[in-house]
Amino acid sequence: MGCDTFQFCLDDRQIHHFQDAGYLVIERLFDDAELQPVIDEISADLDARCRAAVADGKLSRTYEEYDFEHRLTCVDAENNNISKSMWDMKVVLPSFFGLMTNPKLLDVAEQFCGPEVIASAVYRMRPKVRSHAWSPVPWHQDSAYFEPYCDMGLVLTVWLPLVDATEERGCLWVMPRAHKGGLFFHHPDDMAHYLVIPGKEFGDRKPVVAPVPKGGVLLLTNRTPHASFENKTDVVRWSMDLRYQGAALPTNAKITRVPGEAKSSATVGVPLACNPPEPDFLVRSRIRPNEVLKTAEEFIALRKNHTYQGATDRWGYSVAKRKDPLANPYKSNNTTGS
Numbered sequence: 034m035g036c037d038t039f040q041f042c043l044d045d046r047q048i049h050h051f052q053d054a055g056y057l058v059i060e061r062l063f064d065d066a067e068l069q070p071v072i073d074e075i076s077a078d079l080d081a082r083c084r085a086a087v088a089d090g091k092l093s094r095t096y097e098e099y100d101f102e103h104r105l106t107c108v109d110a111e112n113n114n115i116s117k118s119m120w121d122m123k124v125v126l127p128s129f130f131g132l133m134t135n136p137k138l139l140d141v142a143e144q145f146c147g148p149e150v151i152a153s154a155v156y157r158m159r160p161k162v163r164s165h166a167w168s169p170v171p172w173h174q175d176s177a178y179f180e181p182y183c184d185m186g187l188v189l190t191v192w193l194p195l196v197d198a199t200e201e202r203g204c205l206w207v208m209p210r211a212h213k214g215g216l217f218f219h220h221p222d223d224m225a226h227y228l229v230i231p232g233k234e235f236g237d238r239k240p241v242v243a244p245v246p247k248g249g250v251l252l253l254t255n256r257t258p259h260a261s262f263e264n265k266t267d268v269v270r271w272s273m274d275l276r277y278q279g280a281a282l283p284t285n286a287k288i289t290r291v292p293g294e295a296k297s298s299a300t301v302g303v304p305l306a307c308n309p310p311e312p313d314f315l316v317r318s319r320i321r322p323n324e325v326l327k328t329a330e331e332f333i334a335l336r337k338n339h340t341y342q343g344a345t346d347r348w349g350y351s352v353a354k355r356k357d358p359l360a361n362p363y364k365s366n367n368t369t370g371s
């Protein structure tokens with residue numbers, strides 16, 4: 034597909050960097066105006082949570098005089114249940130759909146995943162606040178959480194900060210060129226929340242830090258090892274991570290199949306989706322444009338109505354053993370954040 038069809042076109046150097054190193058930072062993809070609806074809705078959601086906590090006697094005041102970058106840090110120092118209640122995919126807001134279907138972002142996804150772009154509903158919002166025990170995310174490959182069938186396909190992670198994500202604020206680190214083989218061994222972490230690649234698996238490999246300014250994105254493959262560490266500042270590292278794949282990989286998106294696309298089949302080991310616990314949806318298509326999800330209402334309904342389907346427990350580590358079901362990245366979540 035030539036660049037003339039895209040509003041946002043990657044150059045050969047960027048494509049090569051992604052393919053060779055397994056990651057790419059695009060420093061400027063979004064204008065502030067494109068991120069502001071998301072920031073406004075998250076701020077309103079946080080405001081509602083603070084007011085409810087004050088009314089319930091669980092917070093002394095709302096801290097409403099603080100801006101988006103600082104308010105949750107102040108709230109968290111008194112009551113960290115609020116930031117916990119917003120972590121992962123517990124908040125579902127209409128503006129998230131607008132962000133996930135932003136045409137420039139879909140141009141980027143299409144350049145790697147092909148013209149039939151599926152948004153995997155494995156999206157996360159991560160407000161990383163100073164001193165959270167759960168917010169450093171240990172070294173892992175996203176595929177460790179997905180169905181093994183999808184290991185060698187591309188599930189593109191788009192990690193995007195809503196503030197400047199610096200090393201001090203706990204941006205991501207990546208292990209360059211470690212995506213070219215299969216999966217590293219993972220074990221559960223001490224909180225029984227995350228999967229971890231033990232350090233010795235990496236041998237002499239050296240990680241690199243990947244700061245991303247607000248408006249930029251970090252792209253990762255599903256086999257690129259990455260991690261994030263503590264936020265050492267008072268600025269909340271608000272970020273989202275979104276995922277995309279082509280329609281040839283297994284998907285639970287409700288689409289008409291065409292020849293060459295994987296169909297779920299227990300007998301030949303094709304799973305329902307790369308990540309069955311959450312619902313996928315078609316976001317761009319040339320051959321079935323009528324099946325593209327069009328509205329935020331449909332997106333919210335899809336998440337609410339998705340029937341939970343378990344994922345393969347590839348590491349022999351049962352999800353049921355996880356200690357913190359609130360923070361369980363496998364668990365389907367049907368809340369609307371209200």
Ligand SMILES: O=C(O)CCC(=O)C(=O)O
Pocket residue numbers: 159161168169170175190192203204205259260261272274
């Ligand atoms: O945002 C973070 O700190 C971790 C993100 C991550 O691990 C992911 O997107 O897979």
